[in-house]
Amino acid sequence: MEWIRGETIGYGTFSTVSLASSPSNNGSGEFPTFMAVKSADSYGAASLENEKSVLDKLGDECDEIVRCFGDDRTVENGEEMHNLFLEYASRGSLESYLKKLGGEGLPESTVRRHTGSVLRGLRHIHANGFAHCDLKLGNILLFGDGAVKIADFGLATRVGEVTTLNEGVQIRGTPLYMAPEAVNDNEYGSEGDVWALGCAVVEMFSGKTAWSFKEGSNFMSLLIRIGVGDEVPMIPEELSEQGRDFLTKCFVKDPKKRWTAEMLLHHPFVAVDLDHDGLVEGEGFVVNLKTEEEVSTSPRCPFEFPDWLSVSSGSQMIDSPEERVASLVAGSIPDWSVTNSWVTVR
Numbered sequence: 046m047e048w049i050r051g052e053t054i055g056y057g058t059f060s061t062v063s064l065a066s067s068p069s070n071n072g073s074g075e076f077p078t079f080m081a082v083k084s085a086d087s088y089g090a091a092s093l094e095n096e097k098s099v100l101d102k103l104g105d106e107c108d109e110i111v112r113c114f115g116d117d118r119t120v121e122n123g124e125e126m127h128n129l130f131l132e133y134a135s136r137g138s139l140e141s142y143l144k145k146l147g148g149e150g151l152p153e154s155t156v157r158r159h160t161g162s163v164l165r166g167l168r169h170i171h172a173n174g175f176a177h178c179d180l181k182l183g184n185i186l187l188f189g190d191g192a193v194k195i196a197d198f199g200l201a202t203r204v205g206e207v208t209t210l211n212e213g214v215q216i217r218g219t220p221l222y223m224a225p226e227a228v229n230d231n232e233y234g235s236e237g238d239v240w241a242l243g244c245a246v247v248e249m250f251s252g253k254t255a256w257s258f259k260e261g262s263n264f265m266s267l268l269i270r271i272g273v274g275d276e277v278p279m280i281p282e283e284l285s286e287q288g289r290d291f292l293t294k295c296f297v298k299d300p301k302k303r304w305t306a307e308m309l310l311h312h313p314f315v316a317v318d319l320d321h322d323g324l325v326e327g328e329g330f331v332v333n334l335k336t337e338e339e340v341s342t343s344p345r346c347p348f349e350f351p352d353w354l355s356v357s358s359g360s361q362m363i364d365s366p367e368e369r370v371a372s373l374v375a376g377s378i379p380d381w382s383v384t385n386s387w388v389t390v391r
């Protein structure tokens with residue numbers, strides 16, 4: 046495919062995203078005239094390869110997942126670039142859209158619609174055996190017709206697959222959206238995507254991050270709040286009762302008891318007819334909650350870090366949660382980067 050790189054439309058940790066035009070296609074062929082091209086040098090190549098491989102496996106049948114049109118390599122300024130061609134979201138990410146509102150959130154009816162869309166995307170991802178692992182407003186894209194789609198599958202992983210990238214504890218994604226089991230046990234699965242969705246819903250509605258944090262504060266203290274004790278993210282009081290109830294289903298600390306995307310799709314917060322002015326309640330929905338027997342009878346204590354204890358602590362006993370999280374961070378050999386005044390750790 047012949048294509049021309051246009052203006053830059055976004056920056057990520059691993060890549061730069063630009064507009065790409067393919068005039069020879071004229072919109073009539075296999076590819077649209079305008080696409081987004083996500084480009085990375087050798088440092089980001091593995092993430093792009095993973096993204097393409099996951100998007101290929103997810104296929105094109107889910108409207109709530111950004112489409113991938115293929116990849117290629119170019120040499121630009123003497124450097125080999127890896128390029129991934131994606132459906133172009135003309136209105137950018139929900140994160141950039143919200144920024145333009147200057148701290149305001151979206152109307153609840155819009156939040157409900159977007160939440161339903163993201164849930165349909167997540168259901169497809171999870172049904173195919175993957176977890177996205179980096180769901181956040183920056184990775185939910187807004188299209189000209191008001192539709193939203195899930196993007197950025199660079200960190201997506203097969204559920205249950207043991208990662209070999211790092212033998213120690215690994216932290217991936219954005220701390221603000223991290224689920225307790227990711228903080229405590231290094232577990233990244235479909236349940237973590239549901240927790241992150243809850244954080245995204247709070248942010249969409251309130252215009253503020255779900256966890257309050259002071260500018261410049263240490264992210265370890267946030268990890269402790271997420272992983273330890275009963276605190277859950279802020280649930281906006283102005284949200285309807287249905288919305289608040291929806292969030293309590295996302296913010297269940299025990300991942301085995303957290304609702305799945307499939308279950309949440311039947312929750313009245315999203316199972317409503319939004320084509321009418323008056324919201325029609327989702328009637329008679331049946332949610333098969335897991336029984337106490339199905340979930341672990343002895344949930345693991347959030348302070349348990351068995352791998353970490355054997356790898357990092359030797360014979361020394363570590364007493365406080367602060368020390369545990371500090372060691373978790375030290376053991377992960379993270380790649381730090383600061384995005385939007387927050388720390389992303391991979």
Ligand SMILES: Nc1ncnc2c1ncn2[C@@H]1O[C@H](COP(=O)(O)OP(=O)(O)OP(=O)(O)O)[C@@H](O)[C@H]1O
Pocket residue numbers: 054055056057058059060061062081083111131132133134135137138141179183184186196197199
């Ligand atoms: N298909 C697209 N259409 C329009 N804009 C896009 C598209 N894909 C990405 N962008 C923009 O580029 C930004 C970075 O993209 P993306 O998140 O996929 O990159 P990344 O390197 O994986 O970043 P990170 O992992 O740090 O979130 C997005 O937040 C969005 O603003």
